[in-house]
Amino acid sequence: MPEGHTIHRAARIQRGLLAGGAVRVDSPQGRFAHGAALLDGRELLAIDAYGKHLFYAFAGDVWVHVHLGLFGKFRTGTGEPPPPRGAVRMRVSGERGWMTLSGPTACDLVDDNERRLILDRIGPDPLREDARPAAAIARIMRSAAPIGVLLMDQRVVAGIGNVYRAELLFRARISPAAPGRSLARAQILALWKDARMLLRDGEERGRIVTTRPADRPHPRGAVRRGEQYYVYHRTGQPCRICGSTIERAAMAARTLYFCPVCQSEPSRPSSRTIAGMRARSPKKPRVAKGHVTAS
DNA sequence: GTGGGATGGGCAA
DNA sequence: TGCCCCTCCCACA
Numbered sequence: 413m414p415e416g417h418t419i420h421r422a423a424r425i426q427r428g429l430l431a432g433g434a435v436r437v438d439s440p441q442g443r444f445a446h447g448a449a450l451l452d453g454r455e456l457l458a459i460d461a462y463g464k465h466l467f468y469a470f471a472g473d474v475w476v477h478v479h480l481g482l483f484g485k486f487r488t489g490t491g492e493p494p495p496p497r498g499a500v501r502m503r504v505s506g507e508r509g510w511m512t513l514s515g516p517t518a519c520d521l522v523d524d525n526e527r528r529l530i531l532d533r534i535g536p537d538p539l540r541e542d543a544r545p546a547a548a549i550a551r552i553m554r555s556a557a558p559i560g561v562l563l564m565d566q567r568v569v570a571g572i573g574n575v576y577r578a579e580l581l582f583r584a585r586i587s588p589a590a591p592g593r594s595l596a597r598a599q600i601l602a603l604w605k606d607a608r609m610l611l612r613d614g615e616e617r618g619r620i621v622t623t624r625p626a627d628r629p630h631p632r633g634a635v636r637r638g639e640q641y642y643v644y645h646r647t648g649q650p651c652r653i654c655g656s657t658i659e660r661a662a663m664a665a666r667t668l669y670f671c672p673v674c675q676s677e678p679s680r681p682s683s684r685t686i687a688g689m690r691a692r693s694p695k696k697p698r699v700a701k702g703h704v705t706a707s
Numbered sequence: 708g709t710g711g712g713a714t715g716g717g718c719a720a
Numbered sequence: 721t722g723c724c725c726c727t728c729c730c731a732c733a
Contacts, residue, residue, distance in 0.1 A: 415714055464715075481715045483727040498727070515727040517716065566716085573714050620714080644714090665721080666715085709733080719723085 414480035416463055416571020417614030420539050422486050423461040424615075429488060429509030430456050436505050440496040441514075447476065447521045448502065456504070463537045463570025467527060468504075475527050476502070481517025488512075534570040538608035539615065545604045552592035552600050559595060560588030561664045563603070572607060575644050578669045579622035580607055582642045587675045588661075588668055627652045643669040 435456045439448040455471040468476040478484075493503060493510035502513045513519060522530070535551075536543040548569050552562050562568050563577045572580070581588050584603055586595070614620045621640040625631040628639045642652055646669060647660040656673040 418714080479715080481725080481727095482713060483715090483725085485727075515725095517725070564715095575714055667713095709731105711729105711731090713728090713730105715725100717724090720721085 414464060414482070414484060415573035415576055415611075415614070415620070416461075416537060416539055417611045417620065419464050419466050419480070419571070420461045420611075421615045421618055422488075423459045423466055425488055426486070426504075426511050427459045429490065430504055430506045430511065431459055432456070433506050438503050439501060440503060441499040441501050444502045444519050447519075450474070450521065451476070456506070461537075462531055462540065463534045463566055464573070465530060465534070465570075467522075473524055475522045475524070477518055477520050477522045477527065477530060478502075478513060478516055479518035481515070484516035485514050486511055487514075534566050535568045537570040538604060539571055539611050545601070549597060549600045549604070552595065553597065555592035557592055558589045558663065559586060559592050560668055562592050564664045564666065569604075569607070571611060574666045574668075575620050575641070576607065576610060576622075578644045579620075579642055580610070582671060582675060583622065585674050588663055588670055623652065643671055645669065 433455060434453055435451075436453065437448045437451040439445045451470055451474065454474075456468060457471060458469040460467050460469070464479060466478040468478070470476070480486075487497070488509065488511045490509040493505045493512065496503065496512060498514050500512045500514050501516060501519050504511050535548050536545055538545075551568055552559065555562055557565075560577060560581060563572050563580065564574065577588075580603055583606055584599065586599065586603075592600075610620070610622055619635075619640070621635050622644075623635070623640060623642060627642070628635065630636055630639065643658050646658040649658055650656070651658055651671040651674060654671065654673050656671055658669060659672050661668050661670070
């Protein structure tokens with residue numbers, strides 16, 4: 413499930429298994445054979461995540477840049493690696509454990525310059541302690557593009573994907589079609605803080621959960637399947653807050669999910685955001701208009 | 708068994 | 721905007 417939380421979690425786990433010693437590197441599938449041959453036996457110094465990008469720093473100023481894309485997947489374990497399952501692009505094993513990578517969009521050797529170019533392309537990452545949201549907030553406040561597009565744009569904010577986009581906007585009761593510049597600074601800052609909190613939670617759990625316990629049918633114990641989201645993948649089901657039917661639409665070439673009532677307006681923050689939203693009479697959803705098309 | 712969709716993104720047009 | 725990449729998994733037969 414490659415959104416930012418997946419990548420940071422992978423970095424943390426693999427750091428524990430592999431960083432700080434010489435490693436064996438190979439490419440059972442063969443498509444990274446050249447890079448693997450160059451790196452095999454070198455020391456793996458560090459593993460760092462930025463948004464959805466991962467960098468493996470090897471001795472000798474060489475990095476491996478990995479981006480999982482939609483299909484990419486890591487497997488990890490302690491001890492000796494098992495026989496590869498499926499097409500394994502890169503396999504790294506060390507004294508303590510191993511990891512395999514399959515189906516990535518990117519798995520490339522890069523030098524320091526190329527690494528910097530990649531990092532310069534992406535916006536601040538809410539999961540990084542050194543992240544500074546000011547530029548992202550300013551950019552959103554200047555933009556006529558819908559906030560549902562801006563949140564997915566990795567140049568604006570790095571690490572948010574289609575699940576977090578939908579869930580963040582629902583939690584903030586903001587219409588995905590609201591232009592960035594229609595939002596108040598405080599609203600955008602609140603989105604950033606909520607993103608950081610949800611991403612951290614996802615990084616720790618290894619799973620995205622955005623519903624508050626009180627909004628789940630079973631508030632206690634483990635979060636059950638089907639209760640972890642407010643709107644994502646819930647087309648046709650009742651909104652957990654107001655009971656309206658969740659809708660889907662296409663935005664930024666991806667499927668967007670939203671509640672047409674709770675998220676009916678761009679809306680400045682007000683008491684209705686916190687309290688009276690259930691009392692409001694259902695309005696016509698003001699989405700669409702060129703950017704969102706009902707489906 | 709099989710086909711479609713999926714948490715992304717780069718690229719051509 | 722739409723296509724491609726390229727892998728896994730689930731719903732459906």
